[in-house]
Amino acid sequence: MAHILVAGGAGYIGSHTVRALVRAGYQVTVLDNLVHGHSGAVVDKGVSLIVEDMGDIAAMTRLFADNSYDAVINFAGYINVGESVGNPLKYYQNNVGNAVQFLMAMQEAGVDKLVFSSTCATYGVIDQLPITEDESQAPINAYGQSKLMYEHILDDCDTAWGLKSVCLRxxxxxxxxxxxxxxxxxxxxxxxxxxxxxxxxxIRESIIVYGTDYATADGTCIRDYIHVNDLADAHVKAVQRLLGGGDSLKCNVGTGNGFSVNEIIESAKKITGSEIKVEYGARREGDPPELVADPTVAHNELQWSPTCSDIDNVIRSAWKWMQNNDGHYPRERPSHHRAHGGIFS
Ligand SMILES: NC(=O)c1ccc[n+]([C@@H]2O[C@H](COP(=O)([O-])OP(=O)(O)OC[C@H]3O[C@@H](n4cnc5c(N)ncnc54)[C@H](O)[C@@H]3O)[C@@H](O)[C@H]2O)c1
Known part of the structure; x- marks a missing residue:
């Protein structure tokens, strides 16, 4: 049974991917410093959670010496675009600096297969829709820039020591x-x-819609919403590609369909049966009007297609989660479990 290390596996997308990997028959270990993750998100029996920082080179050297991993998935990073504009160094330090330390430990241990969480934010301002992987990459914030830098670092590692990676945008x-x-x-x-x-x-009084004068059908921004379980499945397929000796790849992971902010609100009203108070505000700096993926490369190279990203289905599942403890994990396990260096399964 192949053993997969999942960095950031106690976070949102990571935790869903861990469950998909377990269902697919892999042995899984999670590495997370719990700065934004939740020990309660690691739910499968037999999955160990190692609480360490991926930038702690001594801890990472120990981690790779103690266990043998066939491949790594790296979700660990900071994700808040707005924060990255005001505090870029925080993003470069973690998403690039710490992630490079982590790669050094991988290299030293001879682990040469990595699936990486990239983002459509690496494209910046779009020339043409839907977005293909050939679109130029010119991020407009430090978050997107940090992810693009890491994509380039992975290319250089492929050239230098044969690291095979799949960057999922x-x-x-x-x-x-x-x-x-x-x-x-x-x-x-x-x-x-x-x-x-x-x-x-x-839980909040209203939702603010930023911008109603975009050149879209209803004037609000359009995005491509991909169910987290479909994303998880793309990771399983990316791991399978690498374990099968496949080459490095960069591909979009989206549905190819766009929904406006107003359409999301309408679907949420229908699913929840609740009134939702909407306030309309001005555009936010840096929000592109429309981001929709062309997922052809993922279809062809990973044999991946979304199966549960129907927008009503997405909102139904998110609503069920929201009904459960207001969409929060119960308070974390006792603090001695969460001390740095803690391992529990
Ligand atoms: N959520 C989205 O829509 C989206 C879109 C595009 C890309 N991404 C990328 O996907 C990845 C996962 O996103 P998410 O929404 O699950 O975020 P998340 O914050 O829920 O998960 C990230 C996890 O990484 C952990 N982490 C952060 N820095 C760490 C470090 N130095 N060492 C160890 N663990 C660390 C956090 O504790 C957290 O559990 C991120 O890299 C993000 O940039 C997310």
Whole structure:
């Protein structure tokens, strides 16, 4: 049974991917410093959670010496675009600096297969829709820049020591597991669907729509929403490609369909049966009007297609999660479990 190390596996997308890997028959170990992750998100028996920072080179050297890993998936990083504009060094330090330390430990241990969480934010301002991988990459914020830098670093490592990587450029991750055991619990939450559902549940008073004068059918921004379980499945297929001796790859992971902010709100009203108070504000700096993936490369190279990203299905699953403890994990396990260096399964 191949053993997969999942860095950032106690976070939103990572935790769903861990479950998909376990279902696919892999042995899985999670590495997470729990700065934004949740020990309660690691739910499968037999999956160990190692609480360390990927930038701690001594700890990472020990980690790779103690276990043998056939491949690594790296979700670990900071994700808040707005914060990255005000505090770019925080993003470069973690998403590039710490992630490079992690790669050094991988190299030293001879682990040469990596799936990496990249993003459509690496494209910046788009020339043409839907977005193909040939679109020029010119990020407009430090978050997107940090992800693009890492893509380039992975290319150089491929040339230098044969690291094979799959960079998955996600569009908007959303939804939750069908059993509502795990879901999206970011703090602060900046993503549209949980914010809309918080408004539906009365946890927040209203949802603010930024910009109603875009050149889209209803004037609000359009995004490509991909169910987190479809994303998880793309990771399983990327791991299979690498374990099968496949070459490095960069590909979009989206549905190819766009939904406007207003359409998301309408779907949320229908699914929840709740009134949702909407306030309309001005455009936000740096929000492109429309981001929609062309997922052809993922279809052809990974034999991947989304199966559960129907927008009503996405919102139904996210709503079920929101009904459960307001979309938050219960308070974490006792603090001695969370001390750095802690391992529990
Ligand atoms: N959520 C989205 O829509 C989206 C879209 C595009 C790309 N991504 C990328 O996908 C990845 C996962 O996103 P998410 O939404 O699950 O975020 P998340 O914050 O829920 O998960 C990231 C995890 O990484 C951990 N982490 C951060 N720095 C670490 C470090 N130095 N060492 C060890 N662990 C560390 C955090 O504790 C957290 O559990 C991120 O890299 C993000 O940039 C997310």
């Amino acid at each position: 996600y569009f908007n991750a959303c939804g939750a597991s069908e059993d509502a055991l795990i879901g999206e619990d970011h703090s602060p939450e900046t993503h549209l669907i949980p914010l809309v559902l918080q408004a539906a549940k009365g």
